[in-house]
Amino acid sequence: MSVDLEALRRRAEAVRSRIYLSDLIGGDVSLTKRGHEHVGLCPFHSDASLGSFSVNDAKAIFKCFACGASGDHFKYLEKRKGMTFVQALKMLEADAGIDFTSTATNAEYDRAREKRLRAAMADAEKRKRNARGLWHHSAVMQGTPAQLYLEGRGIDFAALGRFPGAIRFRHDCWNTELGREIPAMVTAMTVLAGEMVAAHRTYLEFVRGRWVKADLDMPKMTLGDYAGAHIALNKGEVGRMPLRDVPEGTTVHISEGIEDGLTVAMADPAVRLIAAATLGNIGAVDLPDSVSDVVMVGQRDEEDRALRALAARRAGDEALAQKHEDAAMKINAAFNSQIAAHQARGRTVLCMWPDDGFKDFNDQLRSVRMAA
Numbered sequence: 001m002s003v004d005l006e007a008l009r010r011r012a013e014a015v016r017s018r019i020y021l022s023d024l025i026g027g028d029v030s031l032t033k034r035g036h037e038h039v040g041l042c043p044f045h046s047d048a049s050l051g052s053f054s055v056n057d058a059k060a061i062f063k064c065f066a067c068g069a070s071g072d073h074f075k076y077l078e079k080r081k082g083m084t085f086v087q088a089l090k091m092l093e094a095d096a097g098i099d100f101t102s103t104a105t106n107a108e109y110d111r112a113r114e115k116r117l118r119a120a121m122a123d124a125e126k127r128k129r130n131a132r133g134l135w136h137h138s139a140v141m142q143g144t145p146a147q148l149y150l151e152g153r154g155i156d157f158a159a160l161g162r163f164p165g166a167i168r169f170r171h172d173c174w175n176t177e178l179g180r181e182i183p184a185m186v187t188a189m190t191v192l193a194g195e196m197v198a199a200h201r202t203y204l205e206f207v208r209g210r211w212v213k214a215d216l217d218m219p220k221m222t223l224g225d226y227a228g229a230h231i232a233l234n235k236g237e238v239g240r241m242p243l244r245d246v247p248e249g250t251t252v253h254i255s256e257g258i259e260d261g262l263t264v265a266m267a268d269p270a271v272r273l274i275a276a277a278t279l280g281n282i283g284a285v286d287l288p289d290s291v292s293d294v295v296m297v298g299q300r301d302e303e304d305r306a307l308r309a310l311a312a313r314r315a316g317d318e319a320l321a322q323k324h325e326d327a328a329m330k331i332n333a334a335f336n337s338q339i340a341a342h343q344a345r346g347r348t349v350l351c352m353w354p355d356d357g358f359k360d361f362n363d364q365l366r367s368v369r370m371a372a
Contacts, residue, residue: 011089011098015073016060017112018096024073025055025062028080034176036123039218043080044069045330046305046323052278058120065278067327068334124225131189131199131224135168138186144169146185149204149211153259154365160266166190166232167258175203177216187258189222189229189277192244192286198224200231200277202258222277228286231258234265236272246272248290253352254282255297263361264297264352271295279334283341294342298335298353299360302328304370311371 022031022038031038034054042053045067052066063070069079077088093099141147146169147157157163166188173184182203189198200222203214213219230243233255238246246252253273255261261275276282282296305328312321339349358364 008089011093012074012085013113014098015089015092015096017116018098019073019092020057021060021062021073021076022055022057024092025076029053031055034218034221035223036127042067042069045327046308046320047327058116058123063280065280066334067330068280068337069330070280127224128197132196134170134173134201134223135186135188135196135199138168138170140165141167141169141185145171145183145204145206145211149185149202149213150259150262152210152212153362155259155262156266159269160234160262161269164233164262173201173203175214175216177218182214183211185258187231189224189226189231191229192288194242194244197229198222198226200226200258226277227281228284229281230254230285231261231275231277233258233261233275234269234271234273236265237270238272243272243274244288246288246290249292250290251293251295252287252291253295253297254285256282256299257360257362259362260297260299260360263365273297279331279338283338287342287345287347291347293348293350295350295352296335296339297361298351300354300358300370301331301335303356304359305331307370 025031025040026038029040029043031040036056036058038055038057040053040055041047042064044064047053047066053062053064055062060072061070062072062076071079073092074085074088077083077091078085083091140163142163146167147163151157168186168188169183170186171183172181173186174180175182175184182205184204185202187200187202188196189200190196201220203216203219204211205214232243235241238250243252250272253261253264253271255264255273255275256277256279258275261273265271265273274285276285287294305324309321309324309328312318312324339351342349354361354364357369359370363369
């Protein structure tokens with residue numbers, strides 16, 4: 001029996017247009033509205049804090065930047081409930097009262113699809129403008145609490161040789177979680193062409209005489225669509241040359257976070273280093289064809305999860321121990337998928353790791369060991 005793939009595509013798109021993904025996932029996960037997205041604890045790994053798992057109704061996608069789980073309505077039901085695509089489609093159509101045997105339904109679908117696409121494009125453009133405005137109206141980092149925060153994390157700008165221009169500071173950055181303005185380190189995220197598309201924020205607070213990362217469920221957030229974009233942290237021996245113009249055979253180091261990236265660049269100021277902001281974006285970062293080698297700055301999340309599992313097992317909590325072990329497997333799979341993404345583009349991928357016992361390079365710099 002032949003299958004009309006175009007008809008299935010239209011039916012699936014109608015479901016995505018009619019049913020908010022946050023309503024579907026909200027039946028299993030407690031979600032909180034944060035800006036244009038909903039956030040919650042990831043249902044696919046042992047998640048202890050808000051921030052990594054988000055649901056975007058405008059795009060009809062969910063994404064966990066910790067374990068790499070992502071998809072739409074159908075992928076969620078497949079992963080969470082074990083349903084096939086057709087089973088999920090029939091269930092969701094019944095829930096939404098969608099009948100594609102009706103001509104009126106087809107016309108309604110076309111109108112709804114166009115409306116949703118226009119709204120999504122307008123929303124993305126608005127967030128990009130807001131991100132640019134936020135960054136351009138922030139102070140350069142030198143002499144601000146952003147500099148003091150990074151120096152408190154062990155970053156020596158004299159050793160680095162410069163203050164990264166992408167990093168700025170704003171004293172009155174809106175925080176949705178608190179419902180008020182607080183200080184934040186504001187960092188530009190740009191695409192390969194040089195266009196700024198998003199602003200990464202690390203919220204800060206002054207505690208016992210030091211500037212530290214704010215004690216929030218989500219101390220780091222990004223405004224704007226940043227898939228494929230990067231944070232320029234260190235241009236290395238090529239100086240001011242834009243990433244898109246680097247010579248043939250260039251090696252680029254990619255870290256997940258700003259603090260880890262600056263730690264590596266401080267140790268070797270000659271390296272070209274960018275940050276991706278999240279694990280899931282490392283493989284998506286757009287690089288020129290002239291980049292032949294990528295060095296991924298690794299974090300020992302697997303080992304950290306193994307230690308958490310051991311502690312839970314010692315405490316008699318086998319369920320929690322299993323969750324940590326499952327999370328370790330998913331995070332490892334997500335890391336490997338980032339490697340594969342660059343290899344698929346013909347690049348050689350190397351990985352550098354902190355010494356045993358340290359979760360990341362910045363922890364190693366500060367002699368902060370993982371709890372045994």
